[in-house]
Amino acid sequence: MIENTCQITPAERVRGNITLPGDKSISHRALIFAAIARGKSKIRYLNTGVDVLSTIACLQKVGVHFQLGRYTVNVKSPGLHGWTGEDKTAFNCGNSGTTTRLLAGLLPGQSFESVLYGDESLSRRPMGRIIEPLSKMNALFNSTDGHLPLTIFPSKLKGIRYTLPVASAQVKSAILLAGLLAEGKTHVTEPVQCRDHTERMMKMLGIPIFKKKNTWTVHALKRPIPGFEYNVPADPSSAAFWVAAALLLHKSRIVLSNVSLNPTRIAFLRLLQKAGADIRCSEETRSHEPYGDIVVKSSELQGFSISSRNIPGLIDEIPILALIATQAKGMTRIRGARELRVKESDRIATTVACLKTLGAEIEEHEDGMTIHGPTPLHGGTVKAYMDHRIAMTMAIAGLIASDPVNIEDYSVVDISYPDFFSTLEKIRQ
Numbered sequence: 069m070i071e072n073t074c075q076i077t078p079a080e081r082v083r084g085n086i087t088l089p090g091d092k093s094i095s096h097r098a099l100i101f102a103a104i105a106r107g108k109s110k111i112r113y114l115n116t117g118v119d120v121l122s123t124i125a126c127l128q129k130v131g132v133h134f135q136l137g138r139y140t141v142n143v144k145s146p147g148l149h150g151w152t153g154e155d156k157t158a159f160n161c162g163n164s165g166t167t168t169r170l171l172a173g174l175l176p177g178q179s180f181e182s183v184l185y186g187d188e189s190l191s192r193r194p195m196g197r198i199i200e201p202l203s204k205m206n207a208l209f210n211s212t213d214g215h216l217p218l219t220i221f222p223s224k225l226k227g228i229r230y231t232l233p234v235a236s237a238q239v240k241s242a243i244l245l246a247g248l249l250a251e252g253k254t255h256v257t258e259p260v261q262c263r264d265h266t267e268r269m270m271k272m273l274g275i276p277i278f279k280k281k282n283t284w285t286v287h288a289l290k291r292p293i294p295g296f297e298y299n300v301p302a303d304p305s306s307a308a309f310w311v312a313a314a315l316l317l318h319k320s321r322i323v324l325s326n327v328s329l330n331p332t333r334i335a336f337l338r339l340l341q342k343a344g345a346d347i348r349c350s351e352e353t354r355s356h357e358p359y360g361d362i363v364v365k366s367s368e369l370q371g372f373s374i375s376s377r378n379i380p381g382l383i384d385e386i387p388i389l390a391l392i393a394t395q396a397k398g399m400t401r402i403r404g405a406r407e408l409r410v411k412e413s414d415r416i417a418t419t420v421a422c423l424k425t426l427g428a429e430i431e432e433h434e435d436g437m438t439i440h441g442p443t444p445l446h447g448g449t450v451k452a453y454m455d456h457r458i459a460m461t462m463a464i465a466g467l468i469a470s471d472p473v474n475i476e477d478y479s480v481v482d483i484s485y486p487d488f489f490s491t492l493e494k495i496r497q
C-alpha cells in the first residue's frame with residue numbers, strides 16, 4: 069500500500085449508535101463570538117478538526133486565549149474593541165474558507181494591518197465575493213486577482229444595503245460581522261436562504277439584529293457583550309456519510325444523537341425521505357439551534373432532482389448524495405450547483421471522476437451532474453483531491469462496492485472529522 073493510501077473493504081451492514089463531531093460551521097462561529105465577547109466563555113463539544121483549529125490559531129493572534137480540554141474549550145478575550153495585532157499580522161487560515169471569509173469581515177475595522185493566507189486549495193478559492201461588498205463598506209484590501217493572500221488595511225467602515233449575488237452563508241456572515249464595527253446600519257438580502265448560524269448566535273447574545281422578509285439588518289456593537297456558555301450540536305454534514313451507509317447496506321440501522329436539525333442544514337434528510345428513505349428524526353429540542361436524534365434504516369430509494377433553489381440547504385452533501393444516487397432506481401438530476409466548483413476541490417469534477425472510476429453511470433454538466441441507477445459499483449483506486457468530503461464519500465463507496473476501494477490522501481478527513489475512520493471500523497459488520 070502506498071503511504072497515505074487506505075483501503076476500505078466491502079461491509080455487509082452498519083449498526084450502532086454514533087457519536088458525531090460538533091458542527092463545524094457552528095464551532096467556527098462559537099469561537100469567533102467568544103472572541104467578540106469580553107471576558108470568559110465556555111464552549112462544549114467543539115468540532116476539533118483542522119479547520120476549526122485554524123480559527124483558534126487566527127484568533128490567538130489578536131490576543132484571545134484558549135484552553136482546550138477533551139470536550140470543552142475555555143476562552144478569554146479582551147472583546148472585539150480590544151483585539152490587538154502587530155502590523156501586518158499574518159493569519160494562516162489553512163484549508164478553511166469559513167475561517168477566511170468570517171475573519172475578513174472582522175479585520176477591516178481593526179487598528180492594525182493584517183494578511184490572510186492559506187494552503188494551495190484555499191488560495192485557489194474566490195475572495196472577490198467578500199472583497200466587493202466589504203469594499204463598499206469602505207474596507208481597504210490588496211489581493212492577487214481576488215485570491216489569497218489578502219492584505220487588509222485599517223479603515224473606518226460604514227453600513228450598506230447589499231443583495232447577495234451568490235447564495236453564500238460565508239459572504240452573508242462576513243458582511244454582518246463587519247456591520248458590528250460599521251457606522252450606521254448594515255442590511256443584507258439573501259435571495260435564497262442559506263445557513264443562519266451567525267444570525268442565531270447574534271440574537272442569542274443580544275446583538276441588535278432583525279429580519280424583515282429576506283433581509284437581515286444589524287447595528288454596530290455599541291456595548292461589549294459578556295462571555296457565554298455554549299453547547300455545539302453534532303454536525304449534520306458529518307452525519308450524512310453514515311446516513312448513506314445505513315440506507316445503502318441491507319439490514320442496517322444507525323442512531324445519531326444530538327444532531328443539529330436547523331432547517332437550513334437538513335435539506336438532504338428531507339430529500340432522502342421523499343426518495344423513500346426510512347429516516348426518523350426525534351422531536352427537536354429547542355435551543356438557539358434546534359437539535360435531536362436521527363434513526364436510519366436500510367431503504368429502497370428512487371432517483372431525485374435537485375435544482376438551484378435547493379442547493380444552499382445541502383451544498384456540502386452533494387458528493388455523498390451523488391453516491392447514494394448511483395444506488396437509487398431511475399435518474400437523478402443535480403443542476404444549479406456551480407458553487408461546487410469553488411470548494412476545497414472542484415466537487416463536480418472530482419465527484420464525477422471518482423464515481424466513474426468505480427463504474428457509476430454519471431455525466432458531468434457545467435452546473436451539476438446526471439446519475440443513472442441502480443448501478444453496482446466495483447472496487448478501484450481513487451484520489452481524495454485534498455478534499456475531506458470526497459475522501460469520506462469514497463470511504464462509504466468502499467463499504468458498498470463489490471471489491472475494496474483504495475483512497476489516496478485519505479487523512480484529509482481530519483479537516484472536519486478526525487474520528488471518521490475509527491467510527492467506520494466500530495459500526496461496520
Ligand SMILES: O=C(O)C1=C[C@@H](OP(=O)(O)O)[C@@H](O)[C@H](O)C1
Nearest residue numbers: 093166235236237238239383384
Ligand atoms: O458558513 C459556513 O459555515 C459554510 C457555508 C458554506 O459555504 P458558502 O458560504 O461558500 O456557500 C459551506 O459550503 C461551508 O462548508 C460552510
Ligand SMILES: C=C(OP(=O)(O)O)C(=O)O
Nearest residue numbers: 163164165166167384411
Ligand atoms: C466547503 C467547506 O468548508 P469551507 O468553505 O469552510 O472550507 C466544507 O466543509 O465542505
